[in-house]
Structure formats: structure tokens, C-alpha cells
Amino acid sequence: MFDTMMRLFHMGSPPTVPKGKTTVRFGMLGAARIGPAGLILPARSHAEAVVVAVASRDTAKVTAYAKKHRIPRTYDGTNCYESLLKDPEVDAVYIALPNGLHHSWALRALNHGKHVLVEKPMANTAEECRELISLAESKGLVLLEAIHYTFHPALQRFKEIVASGELGAIKRVKAEFAVPSIISGLFFLKDDVRFDFSLGGGVMMDMGVYSLSAIRYVTSNNPVKVGEATAIGHAGDPPNIDKSMNAHLVLPSSVSGDLYVDFSMPGWGPFGMIPRALKTAIIVELEEGTVELSNFPLPHIFNTITIRPKVGKKRTESVYRFKDGRGEEWWTTYRYQLEAFIDRVQGRSPQTWPSSDEPAIQMEWVDEIYRAAGMPRRPNSVPIAPSN
Numbered sequence: 001m002f003d004t005m006m007r008l009f010h011m012g013s014p015p016t017v018p019k020g021k022t023t024v025r026f027g028m029l030g031a032a033r034i035g036p037a038g039l040i041l042p043a044r045s046h047a048e049a050v051v052v053a054v055a056s057r058d059t060a061k062v063t064a065y066a067k068k069h070r071i072p073r074t075y076d077g078t079n080c081y082e083s084l085l086k087d088p089e090v091d092a093v094y095i096a097l098p099n100g101l102h103h104s105w106a107l108r109a110l111n112h113g114k115h116v117l118v119e120k121p122m123a124n125t126a127e128e129c130r131e132l133i134s135l136a137e138s139k140g141l142v143l144l145e146a147i148h149y150t151f152h153p154a155l156q157r158f159k160e161i162v163a164s165g166e167l168g169a170i171k172r173v174k175a176e177f178a179v180p181s182i183i184s185g186l187f188f189l190k191d192d193v194r195f196d197f198s199l200g201g202g203v204m205m206d207m208g209v210y211s212l213s214a215i216r217y218v219t220s221n222n223p224v225k226v227g228e229a230t231a232i233g234h235a236g237d238p239p240n241i242d243k244s245m246n247a248h249l250v251l252p253s254s255v256s257g258d259l260y261v262d263f264s265m266p267g268w269g270p271f272g273m274i275p276r277a278l279k280t281a282i283i284v285e286l287e288e289g290t291v292e293l294s295n296f297p298l299p300h301i302f303n304t305i306t307i308r309p310k311v312g313k314k315r316t317e318s319v320y321r322f323k324d325g326r327g328e329e330w331w332t333t334y335r336y337q338l339e340a341f342i343d344r345v346q347g348r349s350p351q352t353w354p355s356s357d358e359p360a361i362q363m364e365w366v367d368e369i370y371r372a373a374g375m376p377r378r379p380n381s382v383p384i385a386p387s388n
């Protein structure tokens with residue numbers, strides 16, 4: 001209990017370490033809600049990372065954001081993102097804008113010679129991802145899609161147990177990420193960018209990319225096809241926005257993949273009045289038992305890997321550091337991700353790193369799921385106006 005309290009304390013208030021000579025200087029496009037967790041706090045405890053600038057269209061907002069998070073330089077107004085990209089004292093940018101703006105601004109940032117950490121999904125379409133990937137490669141720049149949870153040691157350990165052969169071959173993987181309706185309002189705004197089709201909204205583009213990538217990650221395989229998919233529209237009914245998605249995937253060797261994601265999971269029982277619990281588990285059924293990882297999207301808060309053999313005793317593990325000692329118990333998924341990003345920028349080998357075409361393959365399957373559900377794929381990303 002004490003250990004958990006200390007972990008949570010350090011996560012929210014990480015130590016600020018002195019910065020070295022070769023520090024990577026980050027600029028942030030957008031004073032985003034995810035900014036503190038996604039980069040600002042992780043950078044504090046990294047000796048080679050510092051956030052030096054933030055750009056927001058809104059002057060008052062960026063002033064308050066920079067003050068609160070101790071960011072020395074701000075850019076504001078219509079051309080703020082472009083101005084930040086022109087800053088010669090920015091080496092890397094964190095793009096935490098609505099999905100439909102990721103591609104345009106990542107392209108612009110790479111063309112300005114900046115390394116890019118871009119929020120998930122990398123872009124609205126697979127073609128856009130491919131364009132960014134090849135541009136980054138041609139320029140020798142680091143480009144990373146922030147599928148942060150895969151950098152956490154609990155995921156590696158989970159996959160290691162599944163792949164060990166102890167329980168035989170995989171038969172089915174279920175990955176769920178669903179928020180009960182009674183607490184949806186805590187996570188999502190009324191006019192949230194997630195509910196805007198033109199900005200790449202929809203639950204499959206949001207929480208869906210976690211569950212889909214989890215199925216692909218744990219099986220080390222891509223689907224062969226989408227068996228079926230069902231999308232349910234948002235209660236407020238913005239056109240083409242999936243509030244929830246259920247998809248059945250067929251993987252090689254007849255392995256099933258089942259994905260369920262929901263922005264606002266209804267209750268059950270009389271009039272749906274009994275709330276459901278938050279669903280955030282990956283469950284793998286194998287020939288000789290099951291292995292489950294609880295809380296897979298945010299395993300740093302807590303995680304339990306439960307191994308249930310058909311014969312023999314159930315056992316559990318919780319993992320917060322790599323076996324080789326890398327990391328700290330209190331590092332978040334975002335802190336592990338930053339460690340890998342900086343290693344890559346500095347020319348070192350990160351503990352783990354996705355294959356370069358990963359975001360494009362992922363987006364091809366997002367599109368397939370939308371197609372199977374009878375919904376349009378997301379539109380191409382929003383172009384940047386010339387004045388920007």
C-alpha cells in the first residue's frame with residue numbers, strides 16, 4: 001500500500017533533474033489537456049529533455065498554461081504553430097492537436113527539421129502515415145506515434161508470458177477500453193474534438209487504436225480480415241461519429257480478436273440504472289488457460305497480470321520496471337515513451353521501438369473496421385491555411 005502511494009505521488013510530482021549539455025528542447029503545438037501527462041511531467045525527470053515553448057491560438061490560455069507548467073516561451077495567435085516551428089531553439093515538437101491536424105502539422109514540423117512526437121493516431125489515413133514515415137526517414141528525423149502504453153514493462157512481461165508456450169497456443173484475444181456513462185463527462189467535453197468527424201473523431205480513432213494495437217501487439221500478428229463490426233452512434237448524434245465499436249477480427253491460425261471500445265457505456269438492469277465498471281483489460285485465451293492484463297492503457301497507475309491455467313493454481317504479477325533494471329517504479333507509460341524517444345534522437349538503442357510502418361498498418365485496419373461497420377473512413381487531414 002505504501003509503495004503504491006509513493007508511486008502515485010512521484011507520478012504526479014516527479015523530481016526535476018538537472019539538464020545535460022545535449023538536452024532535446026521540445027516545443028508543444030497546442031495547450032492540450034494531455035500535455036502535462038504526455039510530455040511536461042515526464043520531461044522533468046529526464047536529464048536530456050526540456051519543454052522550452054508552447055503554442056496556442058488563445059493568448060490567455062497559453063499564458064496561464066506556460067505559467068502553470070513553467071514553460072519559458074509562448075507563441076499565440078493565428079500563426080502560433082508555424083512560429084514555434086520556426087524557433088531555432090526547438091529540436092523536437094509534441095503534437096497533441098485533434099487527430100485531423102496531426103498529419104498536416106507533423107509534415108510541416110518535419111520539413112522544418114524537427115523531430116516529432118505525435119499523438120495517436122499518427123494521421124487520419126494510412127496514406128498520410130506513409131507520407132510522414134518516408135519524409136522522416138529521408139530527413140533522418142525521429143517520428144513517433146504516441147502509443148505510449150506499449151513502452152511500459154508490464155506489456156512486455158504480459159506478452160512474454162503469453163508467448164512462453166506455458167499455456168499453449170493463443171485461441172482468442174479480447175481487448176476492451178470502455179468508459180461507463182456515469183463518468184464519461186469527466187473525460188470528454190460536450191464539444192470534444194473526438195465527436196467531430198471533420199477532425200478525425202470517433203471512438204475507433206480514439207480508444208479504438210489502443211484495443212486494436214493491443215490485439216496486434218500481443219499476437220505479433222495483423223488481422224487477416226474483419227469478421228464483423230458494429231458501431232453505435234453518439235447520443236447527441238453528430239454524423240458519422242461512432243460512440244462505441246465492437247469488432248471481431250480474424251487473425252492467422254484462426255485466432256480470434258475481439259475489440260470493444262465505448263465513450264459512454266450504458267448501465268444495465270432495470271432502465272439501465274446499474275452502472276458498469278470501467279473496462280480496460282486484455283484477456284488472452286490459450287489452449288491451456290488464460291492470461292489477463294488489467295488496466296492495459298494506463299498500467300503505471302496499477303496493473304495485474306493474472307495467469308489462470310486450466311490445471312494448477314492461479315498466480316498474479318504486477319510489473320513497473322524492466323527486468324534489466326531500466327526505469328523506475330513510478331515512471332508512467334509516457335515517461336517510458338519519452339525515454340525511448342530521447343534514446344532514438346541521441347542515436348542510442350531504445351529498450352523498445354515500433355517498426356517504422358506500424359502506424360500505417362494500424363490505420364489500414366482502423367479503416368477496415370469502419371468499412372465493416374458500414375461507416376466512412378475518416379476524411380483526409382485538414383490542410384493548413386497558407387496564413388498559418
Ligand SMILES: NC(=O)C1=CN([C@@H]2O[C@H](COP(=O)(O)OP(=O)(O)OC[C@H]3O[C@@H](n4cnc5c(N)ncnc54)[C@H](OP(=O)(O)O)[C@@H]3O)[C@@H](O)[C@H]2O)C=CC1
Nearest residue numbers: 030031032033034055056057058096097098099119120193
Ligand atoms: N496519449 C494519451 O493518453 C492521450 C492522447 N490524446 C490525444 O491527444 C490529442 C489531443 O487530445 P486532448 O488533449 O484531449 O485535446 P484538447 O481538447 O485539449 O485539444 C488539444 C489542442 O488542440 C488545439 N486545436 C487546434 N485546432 C483545433 C480545433 N479546430 N478545434 C479544437 N482544438 C483545436 C487546441 O490548441 P490551442 O491551445 O491552440 O487552442 C487544443 O489545446 C488527440 O489526438 C488525442 O487522441 C488525448 C488524451 C490522452
Ligand SMILES: O=C1OC[C@@H](O)[C@H](O)[C@H]1O
Nearest residue numbers: 120179187194206207297
Ligand atoms: O488516448 C486516450 O486515452 C484516454 C482516453 O480517455 C482518451 O479518449 C484517449 O484520447
